[in-house]
Amino acid sequence: MAKKRSKFRASFRKNHDSSARGRADSRSLEGLSEDSAERLTGQERLSGKGHLSRRRTVADAAIVEDAAGEMILPEVDRTVCRQGVVLRTQGLISVVLDDAGAEFACATRQLLKQLATDLRHVVAAGDRVWFRPSEVSGGGAQEGMIERIEPRHGVLSRTSRGRQQLIASNVDQIVIVASAAEPRLKPNLIDRYLITAEKAGLRPIVCVNKIDLIDPTDLVPLVGVYAQLGYRVLPVSAERGRGLEQLRAVLAGKQTAFTGQSGVGKSSLLNAVDPGLRLRVQTVSAESEKGRHTTTTAELYPMRWHADDSDASVDGFLVDTPGIRSFELWDVIPQEVAGYMPELRPYVSACRFPDCTHTHETFCAVKDAVADGWIDTRRYESYTQIQSGE
Ligand SMILES: Nc1nc2c(ncn2[C@@H]2O[C@H](COP(=O)(O)OP(=O)(O)OP(=O)(O)O)[C@@H](O)[C@H]2O)c(=O)[nH]1
């Protein structure tokens, strides 16, 4: 019996691995879901799984193999090394915040670099790492050496000139900020951000700001449609401080990216959540004006709203970069749009033509579902605009 069970487990694992590989390939290293993104990390190569195992030989001498010949993560001396999170990378240096709230400027162990030569950034903002602090001589900045990167989830990446660029890792969710007025509410734009978040495998939360400018009951139909699709919608006002407790609850203990059109109040909202962020948020956008558009790596900002005297009490992290702020339809191609709209997805395979665009074709299951009221008409209109590239 025991033997049978282990056989089943082995075959389950095999199937699971190959389906994950299929997905990773078809996504061609663009906005990645959690499990496919993880396949790209140095740890995956170390574990020798999948098609990336060809790198096995690179650092054989330094890697331990278990009895089955599988690579395992490099062990670190936990009595000396400390755990931390990478706030930002600057050239070869990564700034790491340790669990006690101190920052260290860290280099990266050569072995980890060798394992990731085809990624532009070996270490990314958001990485959980183990690092070895160096002896500090006389009051200078604290330094260290990154010895191990923990397996990643929620990898945010995009394709640039045919290469995958790692932007941030361990992103748990994305807050899509819209404004109820000034600028006017644009549900179509919210849909575009939702599709991008779906493709990236990130949990989206829709945050409608500036509700002080409207009658909140006007939002009920919109909130209803999104809620039915399983999306969380938070009506807030940065200016009046409304809805902030709910927003803080969503951000607590998570790494969150904020996105949304210019002027909807992202900075105002973040400053309302954590007034201590003010300066840092402004620094990012000031730098972005100077044409940093080729620099896509993100920065992680510790957020603290239960502020006490201790620097270590981080309530959540903001993941920010000019690129994420305007992440509308990153790497999404028209043929993929329907697959990232949860209410369209179930009908797609029932259309007569396998390449149906669900716009002008006859025998289209999606259009039938719209006609029968199973799909919201406004969301379908969003779909047609987005897939036609409008
Ligand atoms: N009435 C009202 N105005 C708000 C609210 N939140 C922000 N604003 C105003 O909206 C304008 C834009 O706010 P920002 O925080 O700069 O918007 P942003 O999304 O960060 O804009 P970018 O930095 O360009 O991306 C400012 O004039 C704010 O004062 C709100 O809740 N109610």
Ligand SMILES: [Zn+2]
């Ligand atoms: Zn169709």
